[in-house]
Amino acid sequence: MVGVNGSFQQDSALEWELVQRRLQCEQRLAASRNVTPAGLFCPGLFDGWSCWFDTPAGVTAHAPCPDFITGFEPNRTAHRHCESNGTWFRHPETGAGWSNYTTCVNLDDLNWRTQVNLVYVAGYSVSLVALVIALAVLSYFKSLRCARNTLHTHLFASFAANNALWLSWYGAVVPRPAVVFANGAGCRLLAAALSYGLLASYTWMLCEGLYLHTLLVAAFVSEARLVRVLAGLGWGLPAAPALAYSVLRATDADPAESGQCWINDSKYLAVLVAPVCITMALNLLFLCNIVRVLLTKLRAGPRVGSSRPSSTLLQALRAALLLVPLLGLHYLLTPFRPEKDHPWEMAYELISAVTASFQGLCVATLFCFCNGEVLAQVKRRWQHLMFRPRANSCTATTVSVRQVRLDPLHY
Known part of the structure; x- marks a missing residue:
C-alpha cells in the first residue's frame, strides 16, 4: 500500500520542492487557525507530500494526489482518517501517522503502461542492433556503394540515432521521478535531441520517397547530385522546427511547459506535428504516383507466356507494400488516438509501440538483410x-x- 509517515525521505532533487510545500502548508494552516472545529479534532499537519487541515474526530479528510509523483493521477484524492479520540490514524505496522495514497494509483493502468514501455524498450533495442549491423554491412562492401544504398545508409543512421535517444530517455528519465522533477539541463537537452531525432527520421523517409519519385518521373537526373541535395535536406531540414520547439518550451514561464524535463504534452507540439504531417502527406502522394507509374510501365511491357493484368497489379502492389515501412506510411493510422479510457486505447497503445519501435528492424531486414x-x-x-x-x-x-x-x- 502507498502511504506516507513521519519518517518519509525523498531524493535530494525533490527536497527543495518539499520544503516549499511545507512552508506553504504551514502558512495555510496558520491562516485557518481562526476557525477551529467544535469538539475533538485532529490538528492539521504536513505529512511530507500533502497538507491536511484540522479535521473533526471520526471524519476522513481528503486531499488532491501529488502531481510530482510518477504514477499518481492528480485528479484522484488521497485520504487521512481522524479517529474518534481526536488523533490521526496510525499504521498498524509502523505505529506512525499514515496518509493513504493507495487511491492515487490506478494499478491496472500503471501495470499496462509499464508493459507498453517494455515493448518500446525491446523494440528500440532490437531495431538498434539490426540497424547497426545493416550500417556495418553497407559500409563494409564497396561494391554496394551506390546512390540508393547511400540514402538507405542515411535513413538507417537516422533511425539508429532516434532509437538510441529513446532508449536513453526510457532508461535515464522515465523511471526516475527525481530526475524529472529536478528538470536539469541534461534531461532537457535530451528532450531537445529527441525532437530533432524524431523529425530527422521522418525527413529521411521523405527523402527516400522523393528519391524514388524523382527517378521514376524525371527522364534525366544526376543521382550523385540528387543524393547530395537530399543529404543536406535530410539532416538540415529538421533542425529549424526542433530548435523552435525547444526554445519555446525552455523560455515559457509556465512550469508545466518548461519543467519536468518536458515529459508532458505541450501546447507547442504543433511545431513538431506539422512537419511530420507534411512528410506523411507528401510520401503518400509519392507512393500513389509511384504505383501509377509502375502499373503503366508494367502494362506497357511485353507479356510472357500466360501473364495477365492481375499479375501486373500484384507486382505493383507488392512493390508498394515494400515501400510502406520505408516511407513510414504505417504512421498514418496512429494519429487517430482514442480518448483516455476508451475501449480501443490499449490496442492503440500496443500497435503504436510495435510499429514505432520495430520499424528500424523492419526496414533493415527488407532493404539490407533480404536484399539480393x-x-x-x-x-x-x-x-x-x-x-x-x-x-x-x-x-x-x-x-x-x-x-x-x-x-x-x-x-
Missing part, C-alpha cells in the same frame, strides 16, 4: 573466407582452385 545484392556479397565473402588457400594445407588449396574454376566472379 547484399546477400550475394555476403555469400561471396563467406566463401572467400572459408575456401581461401592456406600455405600449410594442400587440401584447402585444391578446394580453392576448384571453387575459382566454378565461379568466375570469385575474388
Whole structure:
C-alpha cells in the first residue's frame, strides 16, 4: 500500500520542492487557525507530500494526489482518517501517522503502461542492433556503394540515432521521478535531441520517397547530385522546427511547459506535428504516383507466356507494400488516438509501440538483410573466407582452385 509517515525521505532533487510545500502548508494552516472545529479534532499537519487541515474526530479528510509523483493521477484524492479520540490514524505496522495514497494509483493502468514501455524498450533495442549491423554491412562492401544504398545508409543512421535517444530517455528519465522533477539541463537537452531525432527520421523517409519519385518521373537526373541535395535536406531540414520547439518550451514561464524535463504534452507540439504531417502527406502522394507509374510501365511491357493484368497489379502492389515501412506510411493510422479510457486505447497503445519501435528492424531486414545484392556479397565473402588457400594445407588449396574454376566472379 502507498502511504506516507513521519519518517518519509525523498531524493535530494525533490527536497527543495518539499520544503516549499511545507512552508506553504504551514502558512495555510496558520491562516485557518481562526476557525477551529467544535469538539475533538485532529490538528492539521504536513505529512511530507500533502497538507491536511484540522479535521473533526471520526471524519476522513481528503486531499488532491501529488502531481510530482510518477504514477499518481492528480485528479484522484488521497485520504487521512481522524479517529474518534481526536488523533490521526496510525499504521498498524509502523505505529506512525499514515496518509493513504493507495487511491492515487490506478494499478491496472500503471501495470499496462509499464508493459507498453517494455515493448518500446525491446523494440528500440532490437531495431538498434539490426540497424547497426545493416550500417556495418553497407559500409563494409564497396561494391554496394551506390546512390540508393547511400540514402538507405542515411535513413538507417537516422533511425539508429532516434532509437538510441529513446532508449536513453526510457532508461535515464522515465523511471526516475527525481530526475524529472529536478528538470536539469541534461534531461532537457535530451528532450531537445529527441525532437530533432524524431523529425530527422521522418525527413529521411521523405527523402527516400522523393528519391524514388524523382527517378521514376524525371527522364534525366544526376543521382550523385540528387543524393547530395537530399543529404543536406535530410539532416538540415529538421533542425529549424526542433530548435523552435525547444526554445519555446525552455523560455515559457509556465512550469508545466518548461519543467519536468518536458515529459508532458505541450501546447507547442504543433511545431513538431506539422512537419511530420507534411512528410506523411507528401510520401503518400509519392507512393500513389509511384504505383501509377509502375502499373503503366508494367502494362506497357511485353507479356510472357500466360501473364495477365492481375499479375501486373500484384507486382505493383507488392512493390508498394515494400515501400510502406520505408516511407513510414504505417504512421498514418496512429494519429487517430482514442480518448483516455476508451475501449480501443490499449490496442492503440500496443500497435503504436510495435510499429514505432520495430520499424528500424523492419526496414533493415527488407532493404539490407533480404536484399539480393547484399546477400550475394555476403555469400561471396563467406566463401572467400572459408575456401581461401592456406600455405600449410594442400587440401584447402585444391578446394580453392576448384571453387575459382566454378565461379568466375570469385575474388
